Amino acid sequence: MAPSSIFKVNSAYVQKYVVKNYFYYYLFRFSAALGQEVFYITFLPFTHWNIDPYLSRRLTIIWVLVMYIGQVTKEILKWPRPFSPPVVKLEKRVMAEYGMPSTHAMAATAISFTLLVSTMDRYQYPFVLGLMMAVVFSTLVGLSRLYTGMHTVLDVLGGILITAILIVLTYPAWTLIDRLDSASPLLPVCVLVVPFFLCYNYPVSDYYSPTRADTTTIMAAGAGVTIGFWINHFFQLVSEPMESLPVIQNIPPLTTDLLVLGLAKFTVGIVLILLVRQLVQKLSLQVLYSWFKVVTRNKEARRRLEIEVPYKFVTYTSVGICAITFVPMLHRFLGLL
DSSP states (O other), X not given: OOSSEEEEEETTEEEEEEOSOHHHHHHHHHHHHTTSXXXXXXXXXXXXXXXXXXXXXXXXXXXXXXXXXXXHHHHHHOOOOOOTTTSXXXXXXXXXXXXXXXXXXXXXXXXXXXHHHHHTTTEESOHHHHHHHHHHHHHHHHHXXXXXXXXXXXXXXXXXXXXXXXXXXXGGGHHHHHTGGGSOTTHHHHHHHXXXXXXXXXXXXXXXXXXXXXXXXXXXXXXXXXXXXXXXHHHTOSOOOOOSSOOOXXXXXXXXXXXXXXXXXXXXXXXXXXXXXXXXXXXXXXXHHHHTTOOTTOGGGGGSHHHHHHHHHHHHHHHHHIIIIIHHHHHHHTTOO
């Protein structure tokens, strides 16, 4: 940031602030980005393509569950975000959302500790080191929500507590999650119908906010990932993720060849995902605009329930399927596996 001050538009006034400590500013802005959906939609496919499909499947489903609970809880409680002034809000997009609980804190806690619990009996590494990394990651994201003025301490602690409870309650069912791909042939139908129903019947807000759209994106991505694993199993397209047994593996050293291969797989995957996202989004919007007789390129129309939920759901379900099924096939075709 070149200038020493920024003008922030919030409702009817302009807020001016001066950054006095750039270390904290960039640290917590970066930490806040680690809690954004964009990070997880990038990190989770990377985990699948380069680290362990077993971990990516479990992380994705827990992330989807935690985020849905958090988003719905916001709409039910309707607790406002911190008032500004006195705080300075550094983010604009989510200002229209309610505050309690902090879904950034929920997502960071869910991902870091699910990863810790899922790997401690699977890979050989110092448990204390893994615990410290999980605590540092979730703490940084939580503190970033205070620094950016988007949440109170209670919002962050509430998010962490809700996530801890959800992890404890769902832990006995994690082995069931690991075997979803071998479930009934009707699984894809259930995975599509139930999340779509939940998104379409999302709690009604007093005013428009991106909460419903973000929730639909997350739920659809989770549905697509689950269907992708089911397709892989049913049609035997790719090798199965290893069973969730106490298999101790050594973490391979990060060599130059491994790094280049990982970046190549990630780049190929992201490019294909972006192409699929763009194509499906454009087609789905055209169909919905035509069906509901809406003027094309009407951005306000995208916010209508009957348009926003279907196009988001179709788009990100396709993205999830592409990431799990078609990207690995492309990797194999290009000799990257």
